[in-house]
Amino acid sequence: MDIVVSGIRSTGNLHLGNYFGALRNFIRMQDENTCFFFIADIHSLTTHPDPKSLHANVKNVLVDYLAAGIDPEKSIIYLQSDIPEIAELYLYLNMHAYLGELAKTTSFKEKARKQPDNVNAGLLTYPTLMAADIIIHHADKVPVGKDQEQHLEMTRRFARRFNNFYGVEYFKEPVAYNFGQELIKIPGLDGSGKMGKSEGNAIYLSDAPEVIEKKVKRALTDSGPKEFNSPKPDYIENLFTIMRVVSEPEVVHHYEELWNKCEIRYSDMKKQLAEDIIKVTSPIRERILEIEKDDAYLHKVTTEGAEKARESASKTLNEVREIMGFKPF
Ligand code: TYM
Numbered sequence: 001m002d003i004v005v006s007g008i009r010s011t012g013n014l015h016l017g018n019y020f021g022a023l024r025n026f027i028r029m030q031d032e033n034t035c036f037f038f039i040a041d042i043h044s045l046t047t048h049p050d051p052k053s054l055h056a057n058v059k060n061v062l063v064d065y066l067a068a069g070i071d072p073e074k075s076i077i078y079l080q081s082d083i084p085e086i087a088e089l090y091l092y093l094n095m096h097a098y099l100g101e102l103a104k105t106t107s108f109k110e111k112a113r114k115q116p117d118n119v120n121a122g123l124l125t126y127p128t129l130m131a132a133d134i135i136i137h138h139a140d141k142v143p144v145g146k147d148q149e150q151h152l153e154m155t156r157r158f159a160r161r162f163n164n165f166y167g168v169e170y171f172k173e174p175v176a177y178n179f180g181q182e183l184i185k186i187p188g189l190d191g192s193g194k195m196g197k198s199e200g201n202a203i204y205l206s207d208a209p210e211v212i213e214k215k216v217k218r219a220l221t222d223s224g225p226k227e228f229n230s231p232k233p234d235y236i237e238n239l240f241t242i243m244r245v246v247s248e249p250e251v252v253h254h255y256e257e258l259w260n261k262c263e264i265r266y267s268d269m270k271k272q273l274a275e276d277i278i279k280v281t282s283p284i285r286e287r288i289l290e291i292e293k294d295d296a297y298l299h300k301v302t303t304e305g306a307e308k309a310r311e312s313a314s315k316t317l318n319e320v321r322e323i324m325g326f327k328p329f
Pocket of ligand 1: 005006007008010017018019020021022023040043129133134142143144145147148151184185186196
C-alpha cells in the first residue's frame with residue numbers, strides 16, 4: 001500500500017487545470033492507497049490574502065474537492081494550518097535549504113517578477129514547506145501537474161540531504177505521479193501556456209454551463225488553416241489539448257482531420273468542446289451546490305481529518321527530533 005499526499009492552495013475555486021492535473025489522479029488512487037489530501041492555506045499566505053477572505057477561499061476549495069470525488073471515508077482530508085507539526089518540520093528543513101537553490105526555483109523567480117513589492121521569505125522557502133507537507137507522511141507518490149515537477153525534485157533533494165546529514169535512512173524520496181504517464185499541463189483559453197487562477201483564463205468546476213459556453217466561445221482563434229496538414233499555432237493547439245482530456249478520442253480525431261483538410265469551423269469545435277467540458281463539470285457543480293450548504297459536514301470532515309493527519313505527523317516529528325538530537329531532561 002503506497003502513501004499518497006497531494007494538496008491545493010486556497011487561492012480560489014478549482015479549475016480544469018487543478019482537476020485534470022492533480023485531482024483526478026488522486027481520486028483514482030483512493031481505493032488502493034493511504035491517501036492524504038490537504039488545503040495549502042499556509043502556502044496561500046505568500047501572496048498576502050485579505051484575512052476576511054481566507055476562510056471563504058479555504059471553504060471553496062474544500063467544497064470543490066469533496067464535490068469532485070475526494071472521499072473522507074477513504075482519504076484523510078485536512079487543512080495545512082491545522083497541523084502545527086508541518087510548520088515545525090518546515091523550520092527544521094529550512095536549516096538545510098540553501099539560499100542559492102531556493103532563489104533559482106522557477107516558481108520563485110516567476111512570483112518575484114509578478115509581485116516585486118512582496119518578495120517575502122515565505123515565497124523563497126515555498127519548496128521547503130511543500131517538502132514538509134509531503135515527507136511528513138512519508139509519501140511515495142504525489143499526484144500533481146507538470147508545474148510542480150521541480151518542487152518534487154527539491155522535495156527528494158531535501159529528504160536525501162536530511163538522511164545524509166544525520167546518517168539515517170529515514171525519509172523516502174517521493175515521485176510526482178500520473179499513472180505512469182507524463183505529467184500534464186492544461187493550457188488557458190487565452191492562448192497562454194497554463195490555465196491558472198491568477199491568469200483570468202480558467203474554467204472553474206463551479207462555473208454554470210452558460211458561463212462555460214461563453215468562456216469557450218471567447219477563446220482565441222483565427223481565420224483557420226490555409227494549407228493542408230499545417231502545424232497548429234499554440235492557441236489552437238491549446239483548444240485541442242483541452243479537448244483531449246474532456247472529449248472522446250473519436251471526437252478529437254474528427255476535428256484533427258477537419259483541421260488537416262482546412263475544413264475546420266471553430267464555432268462547431270467550440271460548441272462541442274463546451275458541451276464536453278460541461279459533461280465533466282455539471283455533476284460536480286451539482287454536488288458543490290449541496291455540500292456548500294452543509295457546514296456541519298464540513299466541520300466533521302476537517303476535524304476528523306486533522307486528527308488523523310496529526311497522528312501521522314506527530315509520530316514523524318517525534319522521530320525527527322530524536323534524529324536531530326533533541327532530548328528531554
Ligand atoms: P496549486 O494550488 O497551484 O495547484 C494545485 C494542483 O493543480 C495542478 N495544476 C495544474 N495542472 C495542470 N495544468 C494546469 N494548468 C494546472 N494548474 C494547477 C498543480 O500542478 C497542482 O498539482 N504547490 C502546490 C500546492 C501544494 C502541494 C503540496 C501539492 C503545497 N504542498 C504538497 C502537492 C503536495 C500548488 O501550488 O498547487
